[in-house]
Amino acid sequence: MIKQKAILFDATLCAGCGECYNACKEANHLPETSDDFLKDHLSANTYTVLEEYVDVYTRKLCMHCVDPTCVSVCPVGAMEKTELGPVIYDGDKCLGCRYCMQACPHHIPRYEWSKVNPKVKKCIMCYDRVKNGEQTACAEACPTGATIFGDRDELIKIAKERLASDPETYYQHIYGLEEAGGTNVLIISPVPFDQLGFAVNLPKEALPTYTAKALEKIPGVVAGGGVFLAAMYWLTKRKNQIAAEEKQNKIKSFSGEEK
Amino acid sequence: MKHIIPKITFWRVVAVIIIVAGLYSTYLRFTGGLGASTNLSDEFPWGLWIGFDILVGVGLAAGGFTICAITHIFNIEKYKSLARPAILTAFLGYLLVIFGLMYDLGKPYNIWHAIIYWNPRSVMFEVAWCVMLYTTVLFLEFLPIPLEKFGMKKLLSFMKKIGIPIMITGVILSTLHQSSLGSLFLIVPQKMYPLWYSSLLPVYFFISAVGAGLTMVIFEAYLSARAFNKGIEADLLSRIGLYSVIVLMLGLVIKLIDFALTDKIHLLFTINNYTLLFYLEILVGTFVPFGLLIQKRIRENRRWLYASAIMVISGFLLNRLNVSITSITPGAGIKYFPSIYEISVTLMLVTLGMWAFKIIAKNFPVFSTEMHYENRDYELEQKVSESKV
Ligand code: SF4
Ligand code: SF4
Ligand code: SF4
Numbered sequence: 001m002i003k004q005k006a007i008l009f010d011a012t013l014c015a016g017c018g019e020c021y022n023a024c025k026e027a028n029h030l031p032e033t034s035d036d037f038l039k040d041h042l043s044a045n046t047y048t049v050l051e052e053y054v055d056v057y058t059r060k061l062c063m064h065c066v067d068p069t070c071v072s073v074c075p076v077g078a079m080e081k082t083e084l085g086p087v088i089y090d091g092d093k094c095l096g097c098r099y100c101m102q103a104c105p106h107h108i109p110r111y112e113w114s115k116v117n118p119k120v121k122k123c124i125m126c127y128d129r130v131k132n133g134e135q136t137a138c139a140e141a142c143p144t145g146a147t148i149f150g151d152r153d154e155l156i157k158i159a160k161e162r163l164a165s166d167p168e169t170y171y172q173h174i175y176g177l178e179e180a181g182g183t184n185v186l187i188i189s190p191v192p193f194d195q196l197g198f199a200v201n202l203p204k205e206a207l208p209t210y211t212a213k214a215l216e217k218i219p220g221v222v223a224g225g226g227v228f229l230a231a232m233y234w235l236t237k238r239k240n241q242i243a244a245e246e247k248q249n250k251i252k253s254f255s256g257e258e259k
Numbered sequence: 260m261k262h263i264i265p266k267i268t269f270w271r272v273v274a275v276i277i278i279v280a281g282l283y284s285t286y287l288r289f290t291g292g293l294g295a296s297t298n299l300s301d302e303f304p305w306g307l308w309i310g311f312d313i314l315v316g317v318g319l320a321a322g323g324f325t326i327c328a329i330t331h332i333f334n335i336e337k338y339k340s341l342a343r344p345a346i347l348t349a350f351l352g353y354l355l356v357i358f359g360l361m362y363d364l365g366k367p368y369n370i371w372h373a374i375i376y377w378n379p380r381s382v383m384f385e386v387a388w389c390v391m392l393y394t395t396v397l398f399l400e401f402l403p404i405p406l407e408k409f410g411m412k413k414l415l416s417f418m419k420k421i422g423i424p425i426m427i428t429g430v431i432l433s434t435l436h437q438s439s440l441g442s443l444f445l446i447v448p449q450k451m452y453p454l455w456y457s458s459l460l461p462v463y464f465f466i467s468a469v470g471a472g473l474t475m476v477i478f479e480a481y482l483s484a485r486a487f488n489k490g491i492e493a494d495l496l497s498r499i500g501l502y503s504v505i506v507l508m509l510g511l512v513i514k515l516i517d518f519a520l521t522d523k524i525h526l527l528f529t530i531n532n533y534t535l536l537f538y539l540e541i542l543v544g545t546f547v548p549f550g551l552l553i554q555k556r557i558r559e560n561r562r563w564l565y566a567s568a569i570m571v572i573s574g575f576l577l578n579r580l581n582v583s584i585t586s587i588t589p590g591a592g593i594k595y596f597p598s599i600y601e602i603s604v605t606l607m608l609v610t611l612g613m614w615a616f617k618i619i620a621k622n623f624p625v626f627s628t629e630m631h632y633e634n635r636d637y638e639l640e641q642k643v644s645e646s647k648v
């Protein structure tokens with residue numbers, strides 16, 4: 001089996017230089033959106049941002065979920081989880097229903113609201129580069145090793161080692177190991193993750209399992225409903241017929257008596 | 260004397276203003292995109308057009324399949340006179356939903372992609388298919404009305420043969436997608452205010468659609484009786500009203516049991532805007548109409564019956580907007596209120612729907628039962644007319 005690729009971001013190492021931000025813009029041919037990258041936010045033209053919290057910098061980007069909600073909800077399969085790990089998007093299939101945006105637990109996909117032919121935009125984990133065996137542009141650009149790219153299991157191992165070797169520095173949690181079924185972007189940090197604006201109320205189960213439970217019932221409803229309704233039709237029809245016949249008979253016997 | 264220029268009445272003026280405003284918003288929507296015409300944003304990607312045009316539109320059209328099931332599958336004959344108006348409402352309702360989707364979808368010209376690109380894991384995919392198929396079913400159920408008008412007996416006798424399987428298919432499709440509209444929200448547990456999130460959302464959506472869909476029949480009958488003086492027996496309508504509030508009450512009881520089982524009762528005593536809206540929804544939509552229509556004297560009074568129907572419909576509307584808009588809390592301080600353009604498009608759709616209903620009901624045999632094709636034997640008639648020659 002192909003090993004899934006992933007990104008590990010270590011907030012304790014991030015210097016806040018913004019090289020990832022710049023590299024992403026360049027690699028994806030995105031126009032400039034702000035003079036100050038620390039004030040920018042995710043948008044149709046910005047796939048990753050650097051955010052400054054008290055003494056800590058963190059990145060925000062698509063988490064490339066292991067069982068992505070956006071992929072499961074898309075009616076036409078415009079979102080796709082590739083074998084290598086990146087979650088990519090096909091604008092030619094997309095209807096623009098924006099269910100992916102509504103459903104993403106990390107609140108990532110952005111829309112080209114002002115366009116007449118709009119697309120959903122988000123980080124695609126530099127799929128073209130990753131496919132060719134290269135690393136992502138942001139990992140390559142990072143001067144401190146805060147963003148690194150590799151196999152998901154490798155990176156989990158590295159993250160665990162760092163947490164264990166320096167419990168003073170690290171908050172003891174790997175964000176993305178289990179959140180909503182896990183993600184292919186892993187984050188470790190010196191502070192709890194809600195302090196960095198990450199969703200911490202997510203269940204461990206992947207969210208698509210919630211709708212799967214409802215969708216599973218469909219065949220039952222179709223088969224059971226079909227049989228039930230057909231039976232009801234037949235029964236009630238029969239009942240009405242019998243009632244009508246009885247009425248007829250009564251009238252007949254009544255008129256018979258008359259004679 | 261024929262009126263070539265329609266009489267100017269208050270409602271006609273209002274309708275014209277709404278349509279003109281709606282057309283302007285349409286122009287904005289298709290030249291400037293969703294950004295220019297709506298208050299939607301990356302934080303709030305679904306708004307009024309999903310909450311009202313789709314959720315309320317489909318829900319209120321549920322009278323179609325409910326009445327069909329009662330009359331044609333459970334063979335309770337006396338409600339037959341309600342079947343046609345209900346089918347017509349449903350058919351127009353679904354056409355408007357599809358029309359409304361054209362505004363809401365970012366790429367409406369790709370709507371047909373749902374036919375060729377499949378993702379059976381998606382609730383939206385299932386809804387799309389059900390709506391497509393059910394609209395076709397509704398068209399077939401509606402077809403006898405124009406066929407009768409133009410006296411096409413051969414086709415009618417064919418329709419009569421395939422009628423029951425079509426009706427059964429329609430009931431199943433409706434059950435599926437009415438509930439699936441609720442399932443759409445199952446996937447955002449972390450985003451929704453817990454008063455509205457529940458794993459039973461599909462069940463609630465189904466029950467409330469059946470209840471509110473039934474009252475739509477009362478609403479229309481009243482409107483059209485005023486418009487055409489072709490009233491339907493008041494007795495039938497008041498019974499429908501009673502059944503509707505019983506169904507809705509049942510839904511509410513299930514909801515309260517669910518609250519108790521999932522430890523949510525305390526939310527009912529937390530005073531905030533959510534709680535207030537929730538109370539408003541169940542008071543207007545269920546409690547008050549239930550309290551009224553349970554009394555024989557009140558439900559046999561036309562005006563009270565009509566008023567209760569309007570209450571149920573308003574409560575239903577509020578519920579769908581609460582689920583799809585109010586309850587969604589993507590982050591602190593993020594609010595959404597529809598833009599004037601979104602509102603005007605929605606109003607235009609409602610106006611077009613009422614107008615189409617009126618025209619069809621006026622010109623086609625919708626409110627008369629005697630000549631319904633179900634009750635006639637066309638083969639026999641054919642023979643009789645042949646033997647005469
Ligand atoms: S973070 Fe959101 S957009 Fe990214 S893969 Fe997960 S669900 Fe999809
Ligand atoms: S907006 Fe496009 S990509 Fe997103 S769920 Fe809808 S069709 Fe799929
Ligand atoms: S992986 Fe690529 S697309 Fe994603 S943030 Fe990094 S550079 Fe941008």
